[in-house]
Amino acid sequence: TPVTARDQLEYEYIVVGSGAGGGPLACRLAMAGHNTLLIEAGNDQNGNINISVPGYQAVVTNDPKLRWDMFVNHYQDQERAMQDPKYTWEVAPYQYHVGSDPPPPAGAKPLGILYPRAGTLGGCVTHNALILITPHASDWDNIASITGDESWAAVNMNQYLDKVYEWLPVEPTDPTILLSDLQLTQHLAGGAAVMGVGPDPLAAVTGLTNTLLNDPNSRLNPARDSTEGFFQIPLIMESGTRTAVRDFIADTVQKGYPLTIRQNCHVTKINFDNSTTPQATGVNFLDGNSLYRASPLSGGTSTPGSATATKEVIISGGAFSTIQLLKLSGIGPASELQQFNISVVSNLPGVGQNMQDRYEIPVNVKHNNSFPILNGCTFDSKPDDACLTRWQDNPYILAQRGAYATNGLAATMGVRSNYASTTDLDLYIFAGPVDFTGYFPDWNDAAVADHQHFSWYTLKAHTRNQAGTVELRSADPLDTPVINFNYFDTGTTAGGADELDLLAMVQAVNMSREALRRYYDYDVLGGTAFVEVEPGEEVQSTEEVGEYIKQRAWGHHASCTAAIGADDDPNAVLDSQFRVRGVQNLRVVDASVFPRIPGIFIQAPIFMISEKAADVILNG
């Protein structure tokens, strides 16, 4: 376990936030011999079974010891927002009411849509769905072309993926675990059939075994970014146990590198020497457990303190918290800062603008019978959880660890929609035996309340909406910010952007339904019949499906709120070396830095920019 040092308050580098962006960077700085302080608002959950078991990927997002409940608006018009059955009200502190049927009790406070985040060592990587999909070359080439900095070209960025793989184990779910369940196999065969690789019904299990070894991250295929197919889902785990940024940090400390972890420490302000160009000199913080009000454990006492950095301060609090901290420290749109009596250090109108996310939507069905793969799984680590016992009793043989040695998502269609703006794939359509309709309080329990549901759910990549914002709610650093995504027609609409994204999603829903139809081509496997629950058979026309998507879509890859941009772009927050414009010795390294949301899943690109930032800081 990383040690907690409380006595030494001067370091060369201070990194705020230990997630996908901050964690690897802090390790690299320390491994290069620099005295580095990594400050984390949450704490290390080493030993908490929820962070280790891939099958608990939903359970862990609800664990009060690490969860931050952020609530966001998909639409600012609250009446429209409340049409989403996931809309949530607060009835008492951290007690929620979900949906308007039945209506919320009188006096309940409207909150919006839950956006799970983690305040813990390793950040959201410690509680996420473990999926690692590497970005597209166009993501990097675009940054090179915007900034003129060729070090961002995809050919150069490849080396940072190599660096990530030095510490990050990645493996797919063992196909034998999935294919032991013939009802699940039957669904996977249906999905494979849609992608033109459906197995022979009489040899479906062997046919699918090969298909499920198809790696979407393969670096052997030069046309990988545009190659459609039916793929396995690579997960950040080793022999069926989640292994990620937290472990890299712990290893770095254990090996004796000069990395100090200050956990249970919430940074409240970046300090500057203003004698010439403002220069970041360190941070103020509050020591205390779960101080941020997004944590259901908040409300405890705190002790103020500060630390200085002789070289640099690096902010890696994530797409929401980094913005809050920059603004509280005087970096952001002057007009907004003045409203809260915050002295302006650098007037940067782009801070908290340009927010982007994916759109996601399911087609859910309910079967007559349960999925055998989930027999005995209670998803609560109670003593009667037979699936946990199996996972614990077989630490070394992946195939024998059973349902919990997977995140529950079995395979994906990789598709380039008819509405894609480039040749890259822009749809992943996943499958799993869960009832997943997006995030709301206790969504983890609802997802597995019975074992009869199955979802094909879509993730739309390369979305065009850039209209999201993160704004201060107050000048209190422990308050959460106001987060508006401005979905679809309330966001970026130029050139029909919203319609194109929506039509791609409608195509995905149609493909999901096609996969469900093709399930019955494989009746020989004996899976039971099902009925569609969401969107429901009555929702058929493009308009009806589009309405369903606009009402219920969600995302979980918030990004791009402190974007890298060209020197002459007034909305650029960072230069191409992650430096905050208008000040010195301050960088941002996390999901905020991208000008456009990268790839299909976001953690791989964040790991890569973390490695790049380390290289830039250490080697210029």
Ligand SMILES: Cc1cc2nc3c(=O)[nH]c(=O)nc-3n(C[C@H](O)[C@H](O)[C@H](O)COP(=O)(O)OP(=O)(O)OC[C@H]3O[C@@H](n4cnc5c(N)ncnc54)[C@H](O)[C@@H]3O)c2cc1C
């Ligand atoms: C439920 C869920 C599932 C996901 N699944 C996947 C997936 O399968 N694949 C994928 O690619 N992506 C996934 N993601 C997204 C991915 O995990 C995040 O986008 C990524 O971790 C963001 O990295 P980050 O460094 O920007 O921020 P984070 O990982 O959120 O790290 C920020 C850290 O900073 C700390 N912090 C913030 N403010 C302060 C402060 N003021 N003082 C001190 N510390 C502070 C926080 O406690 C946190 O630990 C998922 C996200 C969620 C919520």
